[in-house]
Amino acid sequence: VPADIHLMADGDDTYPAEAAPRLIQPLLDEQADMVVGTRLRRHSDEAFRPLHVLGNRLVRGLINLIFRCHLTDVMSGYRAYTAELARSVPVTAVGFEVETELTLQSLYYGFVIREVPVDYRPRPEGSRSKLRTFRDGARVLWTIFNIFRSVKPLTFFGSLAILAMLLGVLCALPAIHQYFSLPGHQVKSFPLLFVGVGLVILSFLSAGMGVLLHAMNVRLKEITSLLRKAAGPPAR
Structure with missing residues (x-):
């Protein structure tokens, strides 16, 4: 209009x-x-x-x-x-x-x-x-x-990364405890260990995605600002 x-x-x-x-x-x-x-x-x-x-x-x-x-x-x-x-x-x-x-x-x-x-x-x-x-x-x-x-991808995916990291560490703790406390370094909680490792990997992926999208957003805002300046005031 x-x-x-x-x-x-x-x-x-x-x-x-x-x-x-x-x-x-x-x-x-x-x-x-x-x-x-x-x-x-x-x-x-x-x-x-x-x-x-x-x-x-x-x-x-x-x-x-x-x-x-x-x-x-x-x-x-x-x-x-x-x-x-x-x-x-x-x-x-x-x-x-x-x-x-x-x-x-x-x-x-x-x-x-x-x-x-x-x-x-x-x-x-x-x-x-x-x-x-x-x-x-x-x-x-x-x-x-x-x-x-x-x-706000850095905040969004960064929060997910922190949550996934905490859950991953919690899942892996029983296996880590068993490795250092049981004879022969036995580990009986392999399912939890696998879940924990998966969550830690997901945490790094989420953090990387947040950083990448944040960089893209910064560049997009710069381009948008330049386009707004180039367009000048609306014609009257």
Whole structure:
């Protein structure tokens, strides 16, 4: 879409249209690349069910932990962002995962996100929400898992490597103990020993994969940054 600023909002009349200028102004002032209308500070009990608040906080906590940020509402459907962000951030999700992926990809590519509190009101009488708490919640968590694996491969595969190494050592300990304590260096726990050795090998493979993918990600971010600079500002 050829526009300097993109404004996104759910079409269920739960977000106040009069708040749009407050979302757009930080973009015009070049203080942010995306401004999110955060709902959790100002919402009615009818608009947000307790389970949805809990799910939002869980997702928010995971994202803040992974990306070391301090966002308060990562699933808000009311946000404004620049044309540069729109053309630079690859979003492939559909449904209720779009907002989460848009936030994650923006954080990964180094875009600045600001939040503006907005009122969040109940849906109009007679309308029905398409949100399915557990199904869509599982999809959002799966999206976070996939993006975390893709954008933080060193952390992801490094954690798997450490876990596999610890389990491998634990499995091999009985065999090692038997080798040094039994007469004739007998080893009776060969199955556990084989499992332990396999886990240790898997640990090294996982660590190597994490290092390789991390190096590829660094190079990809450098290329993306150069392409963004070469493209320049969007045509008006």
